[in-house]
Amino acid sequence: MTFLEEVKRRRTFAIISHPDAGKTTLTEKLLLYGGAIHLAGSVKSRKTQKYAVSDWMEIEKQRGISVTSSVLQFDYDGCRVNILDTPGHQDFSEDTYRTLMAADSAVMLIDVAKGVEAQTKKLFAVCKERSIPIFTFVNKIDHYGRNPFDLMEEIENSLGIRAVPMNWPVGNGEYQGIYDRATHTVDLFAKDETHGQKKLASTKESVDDPAFRELLGEEVHQSLIDDIELLDIAGDAFDFDRVRAGELTPMFFGSAMTNFGVKPFLEKFLELAPAPADRKALEETVSASSEDFSAFVFKIQANMNPNHHDRIVFMRICSGKFEKGMSVLHRQSGKTVRLSQPQQFLATERTIIDEAYPGDIIGVFDPGTMGVGDTLCASNHKVTFGDFPVFPPEFFARVTPKDTMKRKQFLKGMTQLAQEGAVQIFEQPHAMDSFIVGAVGMLQFEVLQYRLKNEYGVDLVMNNLPYSVARWVKGDVEISKLKGLDSAMAVTDNRGRTVILINNEWQMGWVVERNPDITFLETPPLNEA
Template identity: 35%
Template sequence: ADKQRVSDRVDITDINDPVIDEAVGADDAEKLRSDIELIDGVYPEFEEQDYLDALVAPVFFGSALNTFGVKELLDCFIRIAPSPRPVQAVEREVVPTEEKFTGFVFKIHANMDPNHRSCIAFVKVCSGVFHRNQYYHHVRSNKQVRFAAPTAFMAQKKEVIDDVYPGDIVGLPDNGTFKIGDTLTEGELLHFKGLPSFSPEMFKYIENTDPMRTKQLSKGIEQLMDEGVAQLFVNQFNNRKIIGTVGQLQFEVIQYRLLHEYGASCRWEPIHLYKACWIESDDKEALEAFKRRKQQYMALDREGRDVFLADSGYVLDMAQQDFPKLKFHFTSEF
């Protein structure tokens, strides 16, 4: 049978309708009724408001391979999906019905085309309409930018799109201009909060194993860090690069992608650290005193901010007690 062909639709209103037996056979029909009875007994009735409040998530049964249940899933999603919601910026709340365009970068995908090392910045439209070839204000760099080929994605397909509306996602070609959390507007100075980078829990030195591919390794690390795959710190004591992640698998992913996408090989060297935290203080002398005392545990992140690499929970607690004028942050947004 052709699994990709959509079969004729059979509408029923009663699970005990004999039409089901004729369509799928008595045994399968009985199993279907038994499964539905079990589901009805275990799960409560679906309440749309609970879904909109993010308290529950609907579960669909079907098979994309067999083209079964796909239309029902999409129809239901269209019916119950929430409309675009207001988005809170630092300065004010942005409402989707506003006429002027606003949007922010929430994801960057590196190496979309390995032949050109291209990146795509994914922008969520918060208000107004994004138009192709129109100039917009990039707030962080304070520059005007224009995009000739904004892209819409559907699975592996992509196409150039002319207009993008609130709630939609558009892919913009990126040559290193964007960072996660960047804002685009028609001139207003707005700052949307991006996805915060949490303090890593696993750390390793990254070492180049092929000196002839140093440039490729540096480019790969830079683009993968832009994606948010992991975090890069440079130890100020020995100037070595440290990669911080929240799990071991991320190290394997980084090593694989560096080799297969950038042709750069690396190895990992373990380093015993407990936590990385960003530090700041209104008292410049106190901050400098801390950095001198903890010199071998100080690093800089990609934004040039001071990061304290504590090697144990006890050391971190004592540092917070001994330097009360310092603020210790465990996410990158503060």
């Protein structure tokens, strides 16, 4: 296969949704149909002791939630599929945001009973800002759900995007199958008792078949014909240019838990989803078809193998062919680094690879030189991708090790977890053996305590602080000269920039008034493309 053919067969996408809409379950079922796994371990299946393949961290298995992004890859129908499974929990939205930077398209998962929820709106806004084409999968139609027309209207009203159904649920609230608008056939799914752990057989019938009318019942059959007629007359026609522009979302119905409609969705999605796109860098727009290597780091994960305390850097390849052991330029340090032991993942199961192409996600070992957002490129063609935005933390705590003899492990653990972006870490001048940690949500603190104990053997003492607002001070400013900081705390972030922590927005406004010559920023200054 030529270089360009390899690039064109890549499909790299993220799955976004509100917590509990079934994101990890859908990921598993896509892997099941892709042949990557043979028995899906759903987070809901209490009768079996299988865990979700993409939830690899112990805390995820215990709670049945995803708190890190997983990178999963498989081949299907001639395509090389890279799925980025993201945390649904809102406390980890920063990890999700960074993951979306690495995706070429997104699948938005919506619960048929709940519709568009708060977290979905936030993540949708990120996709829209980045002009990522969005595909909608309405999940859980094996349960009683809302009218599909109501859902289409809600998507348009709350997200500002029109939906074009590619298939349509059969039944009035109690759904029995899916009608495919392209082939004019209906899939009726066999009910089974395996918790959706194996591929389901389905019965395909033409909608005009009299036997089929009998099977469904007159009322359901007539309702389906009326719905389809209305869609054909009043609905939007599928237009890929509008999908690419973020004005239209192809809409699919199904149930990830019972495999209902997953295979037709996967096949249609791979047909419609875009191949790797060009990327903006500070110097130029990097073409995916360029043979000069470039990539950016969007995620760092420490201790995926707890026995070795390893540190894996996940990067998205933007251009050029990656080859095992190649040397590239690390833009931020100016040093040449050798990318050793490149791996691709199915959660913790790793495969050493020899080559990878634009659109692929690979993990490489890193001794601690790279950070999230860093660029790697060919030394003869230098490019720099823009910094990732940082979410301003809203919760703060002071952390110290319970056992002072574990100071070394504490410092190592805190530094590594901060490089991952799990929490933001600040230092107070002259404060020994303690850090101020900032988080977007309280669950991040729990995960920090859990991981330090389990991965580094350090018990933490955590004291919550009263602050809820952080502001970065622009330029070199002597802190002692700032006025009105009596109830605030001045700290420095991991790059040595001054940050003011203060109780609330009102007090911050007062500090801004007292220091008219100083610029306070809600997020650290970015090096943007």
